[in-house]
Amino acid sequence: MKQIINRSKLLFTNWNRGLICLEQQKNLLSHHQQAANKTILNHHQQRRSIHFSSTRFLSDRRYSEKHEWVLLDSNDKTIGTVGISQYAQESLGDVVYVQLPEIDSEFNQNDEIGAIESVKAANEIYTPVSGTIIDINKNLEEKPGLINTSCYDDGWLFKIRIKDSKEIDGLMDEQAYEEFQKAIP
Numbered sequence: 001m002k003q004i005i006n007r008s009k010l011l012f013t014n015w016n017r018g019l020i021c022l023e024q025q026k027n028l029l030s031h032h033q034q035a036a037n038k039t040i041l042n043h044h045q046q047r048r049s050i051h052f053s054s055t056r057f058l059s060d061r062r063y064s065e066k067h068e069w070v071l072l073d074s075n076d077k078t079i080g081t082v083g084i085s086q087y088a089q090e091s092l093g094d095v096v097y098v099q100l101p102e103i104d105s106e107f108n109q110n111d112e113i114g115a116i117e118s119v120k121a122a123n124e125i126y127t128p129v130s131g132t133i134i135d136i137n138k139n140l141e142e143k144p145g146l147i148n149t150s151c152y153d154d155g156w157l158f159k160i161r162i163k164d165s166k167e168i169d170g171l172m173d174e175q176a177y178e179e180f181q182k183a184i185p
Contacts, residue, residue: 019172061152062171064111064128065180067091069152070160070171077165080129084116084147085158093120095147100125100136100158107131107160109167114157116147125157131166135159 060068067088073079089095097117107113107127114125136158139146147155162168171181 009165043066054093062128062168062173063177063180064110064126064171066126066128067079068126068128068157072162072168078162079134079159080131080162081156081159082128083151084125085177086151088123089151089155090148092116092118092123093148094118095144096148098140098157100140100143101127101133102135102138105133109164115145125132127160128171129160130163131160132163134161 045132061071062160063069063085065162067085068082069085070080070082072142073081084092094119097115099115105113109128109130109131111125112124113127113133115125116125120124137146137156138158147157151156
């Protein structure tokens with residue numbers, strides 16, 4: 001009988017230790033889950049701050065009524081990078097071909113300088129400012145879809161040395177452009 005009691009005590013002790021181990025594992029798992037949740041939360045907070053900072057960055061762009069944008073170079077205000085707006089690329093659909101101007105070509109404000117073809121339509125590209133083309137986005141030859149996936153960054157069209165900086169003042173800032181879009185039927 002004494003052996004049975006001792007064996008029962010041993011089984012109970014081992015069973016109790018197992019519960020303690022399970023409790024420790026649960027606490028450890030809980031700790032790892034909390035760490036994972038913090039990592040996910042930090043990731044979302046970083047994405048949110050990136051989103052807000054990119055929104056602020058976009059406000060430096062100026063827009064034409066033909067949905068092109070120009071962003072002045074931070075080091076040289078006579079150089080502008082030109083592309084089409086989010087509204088324009090969404091209206092076009094999937095871009096399949098881009099015809100860009102030649103480097104060293106000179107244009108006046110609102111001149112037609114190229115074309116964008118999509119699965120839905122073909123549209124002309126206009127220059128929002130007067131000047132000389134100093135660079136084109138050669139990546140668009142192989143990957144015209146960059147206009148759809150990154151119209152404000154990787155999908156820019158060309159760079160222009162601006163002839164008359166006063167033309168920039170006549171373009172819309174982001175807020176005015178948003179209001180302009182709302183008025184489009």
